[in-house]
Amino acid sequence: MMTHAIRTTRGDRLRSAAAGLSAAAVAVGLAELVAAVVEPSASPFAVIGSGLIDLAPSWAKDTAIALFGTGDKAALLTGIAVVLVAVAATAGILESWRSGVGSVILGGLGVLALVTAMLRPGAGPFAWLPGLVAAVVAVVALRLLMRRLHPVPGLRLDGEERRRFLLWSVGVAATGVAALIIGNAARGATRSIESVRTLLRLPAPASPAPAVAAGADLGVPGLAPVVTPNAEFYRIDTALIVPRIDPADWSLRIHGMVEREIEISWDELVALPMQESYVTLACVSNEVGGSLIGNARWLGYPVRELLARAGVDPDADMVLSTSSDGFTASTPLEALTDARDALLAIGMNGDPLPIEHGFPVRMVVPGLYGYVSATKWVTQLEVTRFDRASAYWTDRGWSERGPVKLQSRIDVPRRGQRIDAGAAVIAGMAWQQHVGVDGVEVRIDEGPWRRAELATAISDDTWVQWRLDWVAESGAHTIECRALSSDGETQTSEPADVVPDGAQGWHRVDVTVA
Numbered sequence: 001m002m003t004h005a006i007r008t009t010r011g012d013r014l015r016s017a018a019a020g021l022s023a024a025a026v027a028v029g030l031a032e033l034v035a036a037v038v039e040p041s042a043s044p045f046a047v048i049g050s051g052l053i054d055l056a057p058s059w060a061k062d063t064a065i066a067l068f069g070t071g072d073k074a075a076l077l078t079g080i081a082v083v084l085v086a087v088a089a090t091a092g093i094l095e096s097w098r099s100g101v102g103s104v105i106l107g108g109l110g111v112l113a114l115v116t117a118m119l120r121p122g123a124g125p126f127a128w129l130p131g132l133v134a135a136v137v138a139v140v141a142l143r144l145l146m147r148r149l150h151p152v153p154g155l156r157l158d159g160e161e162r163r164r165f166l167l168w169s170v171g172v173a174a175t176g177v178a179a180l181i182i183g184n185a186a187r188g189a190t191r192s193i194e195s196v197r198t199l200l201r202l203p204a205p206a207s208p209a210p211a212v213a214a215g216a217d218l219g220v221p222g223l224a225p226v227v228t229p230n231a232e233f234y235r236i237d238t239a240l241i242v243p244r245i246d247p248a249d250w251s252l253r254i255h256g257m258v259e260r261e262i263e264i265s266w267d268e269l270v271a272l273p274m275q276e277s278y279v280t281l282a283c284v285s286n287e288v289g290g291s292l293i294g295n296a297r298w299l300g301y302p303v304r305e306l307l308a309r310a311g312v313d314p315d316a317d318m319v320l321s322t323s324s325d326g327f328t329a330s331t332p333l334e335a336l337t338d339a340r341d342a343l344l345a346i347g348m349n350g351d352p353l354p355i356e357h358g359f360p361v362r363m364v365v366p367g368l369y370g371y372v373s374a375t376k377w378v379t380q381l382e383v384t385r386f387d388r389a390s391a392y393w394t395d396r397g398w399s400e401r402g403p404v405k406l407q408s409r410i411d412v413p414r415r416g417q418r419i420d421a422g423a424a425v426i427a428g429m430a431w432q433q434h435v436g437v438d439g440v441e442v443r444i445d446e447g448p449w450r451r452a453e454l455a456t457a458i459s460d461d462t463w464v465q466w467r468l469d470w471v472a473e474s475g476a477h478t479i480e481c482r483a484l485s486s487d488g489e490t491q492t493s494e495p496a497d498v499v500p501d502g503a504q505g506w507h508r509v510d511v512t513v514a
Contacts, residue, residue, distance in 0.1 A: 012149075013093050015165060019145035020092020020102060022173040024084060027110065027138035029176030033183035035130040041120070041325070042127040044113035044134050046241040049076050051116045053238050057396070059499070069291070073240055084109075095146055103139045110135025121326025141172055193244040197359055200247065202299060202347045206273035209297050215456035218465045220427040222412040226458065226465060227278070228294035230354050236283045236292060236370070238392070243324045243377040247360040252306075252344070256320075256382040259311030266360060270346065272301045277341035277364075278458045280433050282404055284369035284393075285498050289409040289507035293431070295462050298364045299347030303336045303381075306344065312337070312383055318400075320389050321363055321373075322380040329375045330391035331365060332401050333383070340366050340434055341461060344378070366461035367434025369502060372402035399501040406432040406491045408440055408466075408483035408507060415509040421474050426452075427467040428481060428507070436460030436486035442468045443480050452481075460486065472513040480508045 028044065035043040053076070056064075068075040087105065095102025114131025117123060148165045149157070157165060216226045247266040255261040276299050283292035307319070312333070319331045336342045342365040346353060353359040358376030365373035371393040382389070386400055394400050408430035413419050430437045437457065441449040455465040466481075482491040495505035 016096035017089035023141035024088035025176035029179035031134035036183035042117040106138035209276035233294040257313035257316040300343030300345035321375040328391040369402040424472040430483040431463035439484040440466040
């Protein structure tokens with residue numbers, strides 16, 4: 001094919017960029033529509049985003065969480081969209097300059113989505129199709145628009161031709177937007193798992209959780225609730241598209257270093273005697289004083305019972321849990337076989353698990369950070385050894401075992417808050433799941449440590465509230481806190497980053513008293 005070089009003006013470049021944007025819009029829209037119908041997990045945006053998450057170094061992940069918190073996924077998708085806009089506009093300009101260059105760029109993005117989708121764990125038989133659609137549609141649409149922009153090589157458009165080109169560009173882009181909207185609607189219509197979840201009735205626990213003691217909540221305004229509502233529970237995971245699994249299609253396979261491989265269905269699981277437990281979960285990316293932590297009442301079946309049924313090899317020391325989307329976590333075997341309430345959970349605060357928190361089944365293990373224990377949408381448990389297998393985050397430089405560190409934070413007053421002089425309250429939370437908290441101490445302006453009032457803990461597996469009355473004097477003040485564990489440990493003042501095994505140090509807030 002012969003290429004032609006065209007001398008362009010600023011107006012030509014803008015129209016060329018518009019052609020690239022329109023071609024990208026219709027390609028993405030139609031590809032997302034095809035993905036919604038035949039292979040939702042192969043959404044080009046999702047597979048490229050997931051690939052970026054997989055390739056991102058630990059510091060990049062931590063920076064994203066520090067900047068955007070639980071909105072890190074929305075920020076990533078927004079970033080991908082911004083980059084796509086820039087690349088599409090550039091492709092349009094280059095295609096106008098030299099025929100074929102922009103087509104290769106846009107087509108290459110579709111091929112990238114195709115290859116990435118095929119390489120994802122658990123890729124379905126049609127995972128390649130959305131990427132192929134994106135590549136073909138992008139090239140065809142860009143070529144079509146370029147013919148409208150340059151009907152005769154070397155000659156510029158007159159006024160009427162420019163208007164026709166504008167209409168074509170808008171029409172092509174509108175087709176993409178319409179396809180995207182229809183795709184989102186089709187995804188909801190064909191995968192109504194929320195309806196299934198809403199109608200689901202959980203079995204009554206054979207072993208209910210004890211009632212929360214009245215002294216567990218100190219009633220301080222601004223202090224985190226003892227039990228975190230589902231809608232406020234933090235969410236940190238690698239799933240850009242949340243897996244939607246019908247319980248009727250779910251099963252769990254236990255294999256590896258076991259005497260007998262077993263597989264259990266949803267109906268078999270819910271027929272087992274269920275146990276309720278309050279357990280606080282924490283993300284290893286939680287900064288000192290951070291909010292990536294929550295406490296809930298979980299309903300599930302003890303993992304140790306299922307492992308006992310399979311018959312664990314005495315040489316095993318780790319269980320590699322796998323999510324339906326391919327995520328893996330390496331949990332120390334002893335944390336799943338000792339007396340702690342490690343559950344295969346199906347309920348959260350009296351309701352079926354929210355879809356974004358692992359519906360229909362997830363892991364809940366007290367005393368370990370989520371990255372080594374709290375696998376959502378869990379479908380496999382492989383009994384193995386740390387020297388034979390590794391997991392998603394340990395492959396990226398995080399520690400293998402991930403025990404929760406002794407931590408405390410100040411919720412009241414908030415950092416930078418201005419408060420009135422006189423009677424005031426300092427309050428916060430403290431935790432070290434599976435160990436327990438014995439006390440909290442507070443100091444002001446590096447003065448003597450004062451023992452705070454500790455609420456009644458639900459159990460050693462949950463966080464606990466604390467408070468200290470304070471007569472606030474005018475001026476600027478610094479407040480610090482530290483926790484004391486039930487086994488005699490004092491929370492260290494030595495600061496440490498979240499990598500590789502969780503942040504540490506004393507939480508500190510600066511306030512001004514008027």
